[in-house]
Amino acid sequence: MKTDILNAVKKRDLKTLSKAELADFLSGLGLASYRSDQVFQWLYQKGVHSFDEMTNLSKELRARLPELAEIRRLTVFNRQESKDGTIKFLFQLDDPNDYKVEAVLIPDFYPDGAANRLTVCVSSQVGCMFGCSFCATGKMGYFRNLSHGEIVDQVQIINEIAEERFGKKITNIVYMGMGEPLHNYKAVVESAKIISDPMGIDLAPRRITISTVGLTKQIKQLADEDTGVNLAVSLHAADDEKRNKIMPINESLNLEKLEESVKYYFSKTQKPLTYEYLLFDEFNDSQQDALNLVKIARWAPSKVNIIMYNNVAGVTLKRAREERLNRFMKTLTDNDVTATVRRSRGDDIDAGCGQLAIREGQQKGKSLVK
Numbered sequence: 001m002k003t004d005i006l007n008a009v010k011k012r013d014l015k016t017l018s019k020a021e022l023a024d025f026l027s028g029l030g031l032a033s034y035r036s037d038q039v040f041q042w043l044y045q046k047g048v049h050s051f052d053e054m055t056n057l058s059k060e061l062r063a064r065l066p067e068l069a070e071i072r073r074l075t076v077f078n079r080q081e082s083k084d085g086t087i088k089f090l091f092q093l094d095d096p097n098d099y100k101v102e103a104v105l106i107p108d109f110y111p112d113g114a115a116n117r118l119t120v121c122v123s124s125q126v127g128c129m130f131g132c133s134f135c136a137t138g139k140m141g142y143f144r145n146l147s148h149g150e151i152v153d154q155v156q157i158i159n160e161i162a163e164e165r166f167g168k169k170i171t172n173i174v175y176m177g178m179g180e181p182l183h184n185y186k187a188v189v190e191s192a193k194i195i196s197d198p199m200g201i202d203l204a205p206r207r208i209t210i211s212t213v214g215l216t217k218q219i220k221q222l223a224d225e226d227t228g229v230n231l232a233v234s235l236h237a238a239d240d241e242k243r244n245k246i247m248p249i250n251e252s253l254n255l256e257k258l259e260e261s262v263k264y265y266f267s268k269t270q271k272p273l274t275y276e277y278l279l280f281d282e283f284n285d286s287q288q289d290a291l292n293l294v295k296i297a298r299w300a301p302s303k304v305n306i307i308m309y310n311n312v313a314g315v316t317l318k319r320a321r322e323e324r325l326n327r328f329m330k331t332l333t334d335n336d337v338t339a340t341v342r343r344s345r346g347d348d349i350d351a352g353c354g355q356l357a358i359r360e361g362q363q364k365g366k367s368l369v370k
């Protein structure tokens with residue numbers, strides 16, 4: 001009788017199930033609730049590939065589970081290491097379409113050469129439909145969302161490599177790779193929960209940053225859920241006219257709408273947010289641009305990351321010159337904006353988001369840009 005019930009259950013990809021759904025699925029098979037915690041740990045803490053490796057499950061259970069469920073896992077397809085220690089990964093998805101996504105491990109070092117912060121930048125989608133003009137991924141178009149398991153896999157696999165390569169685990173995660181994270185809201189938030197779960201990757205939520213081009217509805221949703229993760233808004237221009245030119249999303253969700261959602265976010269979470277601002281030569285690096293950015297930084301408690309752009313082939317916008325950067329930074333700090341310069345990393349490899357995947361021949365997908 002029991003065997004009949006088991007056979008009636010459809011084979012499930014376990015890493016598409018939330019923690020609660022996993023518990024439901026396993027209890028539906030008649031397993032005690034502690035089994036669900038064990039399987040969760042095997043999947044996300046230990047990153048096993050097969051049920052056979054789940055050695056604290058009974059032999060009988062290990063033999064039964066593959067008939068009912070499967071474990072899909074990313075594999076490293078390509079890996080490039082920069083002179084500055086940055087490692088870029090191209091992951092092959094366990095997917096009939098042969099899709100690939102990128103993630104980057106960015107190490108910071110103490111003066112004695114030991115690793116300090118180890119930040120992982122993960123992808124949330126295959127490609128992206130938002131078509132920002134400076135972004136290699138945007139040129140690719142959108143193919144599909146990643147599942148939360150595919151996002152956690154990137155972190156889990158890089159965590160293992162970080163331990164081998166730098167002798168410590170990763171310390172920070174940013175959702176700033178391929179894709180717009182809040183366009184894949186459910187999987188992104190679920191992945192962040194698993195990453196911060198003590199039975200998962202066990203990284204505190206305050207070490208996780210989710211970025212967005214400014215999807216206002218989802219910013220509010222994130223505020224309401226209050227997951228404890230940080231929010232970063234990719235601004236890149238501080239007035240509507242310039243932002244429209246480089247970020248098509250601004251035509252429907254302009255700075256006024258963004259302001260409203262940012263204020264809502266802060267009122268709910270009391271958490272300062274970060275603005276990311278790529279500084280482009282003679283496009284958004286004037287005194288007036290800096291003063292516009294000062295106004296935005298005052299919408300709610302915030303800090304600003306000024307990012308020196310990794311030039312991308314086929315993009316006319318270029319990295320700002322040092323003297324223009326210095327003047328821009330002076331205006332920000334003179335106006336009490338907390339601002340940091342982020343130097344581009346991995347200049348000698350394809351470290352800009354999407355560059356490696358494009359070289360590996362992704363086709364063109366859906367896009368906001370015609």
Ligand code: SF4
Binds near residue numbers: 138
């Ligand atoms: S910058 Fe982000 S949102 Fe814009 S096209 Fe690139 S991946 Fe998409």
